[in-house]
């Protein structure tokens with residue numbers, strides 16, 4: 476076993492909107508058990524007994540993300556496309572809080588437009604797109620990064636995919652791990668990380684539902700790598716989610732200062 480792995484298994488929840496692969500014949504044929512089943516299998520294939528993976532679906536009560544599930548999730552993966560608006564704001568709020576507390580969040584493909592991703596990043600997360608079955612070449616810009624572990628070249632290709640192009644309206648990533656080139660001419664920041672509170676976020680672009688993306692060797696490896704990398708650090712330092720007034724101060728302050736309390740009332 477990798478000595479860097481924590482002794483307790485990483486608790487992963489694979490969240491899926493699960494609409495296209497129920498109602499669209501082509502997607503259903505490609506993913507008869509749903510895309511979430513293939514994501515789960517990819518994570519298990521690479522991480523084995525170091526993970527426990529459950530799935531959660533939009534159609535389930537509380538979208539499968541009950542307080543109990545969220546409290547027992549180290550890393551959450553998120554795939555949504557046509558039903559972002561159906562995700563309850565109260566659940567988004569809870570996921571947001573869990574990320575700030577340290578839960579890892581992997582946002583996949585069209586999850587760029589999910590409520591939780593936009594909430595955490597604070598921008599529109601809009602982009603250009605085209606579905607023409609073109610080739611994508613993903614260049615790795617951080618070959619030493621744990622999320623790129625196992626890649627055997629400086630790039631890998633997906634033969635047929637949907638294009639996402641810049642400008643991608645996101646805050647500058649903390650780390651830019653992959654950039655995509657597309658046959659039709661565009662480029663795109665395809666693998667990005669951000670830190671929010673104690674949590675880490677990884678956005679990974681591949682995953683269009685009408686192509687067999689989640690059967691792709693490198694995509695599966697990167698998904699598993701990201702789970703491992705986003706696992707909370709078990710750092711005991713407190714996370715601050717509110718803004719308390721610190722009075723009295725930690726040490727005496729010599730200045731005599733009158734406070735107008737009315738300016739601090741909300």
Ligand code: ZN
Nearest residue numbers: 585637683684
């Ligand atoms: Zn798509």
